[in-house]
Amino acid sequence: MTKKKTEQKKEYTPVTREEARELLKQLEEMKNVDVRTVDKSTLVDINTVEIDTSLPPVERIVDYIRQIKNPYCYLDHGMVIKISFAGKKSMEESLRHYIRTICG
Numbered sequence: 001m002t003k004k005k006t007e008q009k010k011e012y013t014p015v016t017r018e019e020a021r022e023l024l025k026q027l028e029e030m031k032n033v034d035v036r037t038v039d040k041s042t043l044v045d046i047n048t049v050e051i052d053t054s055l056p057p058v059e060r061i062v063d064y065i066r067q068i069k070n071p072y073c074y075l076d077h078g079m080v081i082k083i084s085f086a087g088k089k090s091m092e093e094s095l096r097h098y099i100r101t102i103c104g
Helices: 017-031 057-068 091-103
Strands: 003-005 050-052 073-076 079-082
Touching: 017 057, 017 091, 050 057
Parallel strands: 003 050
Antiparallel strands: 073 079
């Protein structure tokens, strides 16, 4: 699973509304990746991702997505993993709501 990183604070630039909108568009495309045809060499192994707990929540999410590249389809010890959300809200809707709440 992902590692927590708390030793040193990372300098960060707050996410702009435009960056948040672009990220949400990209997430919609990422969700549609077909696990049967995806090029494994383009996927990131989740075990290489480090969560910087010193970052504010929105920045932590953005940093995670930047590292994992596609939160819907990634590797775990070389195995392709594809996830989906079965809740009432999609991940995009949840992130959109959260970012609007934080960014105003």
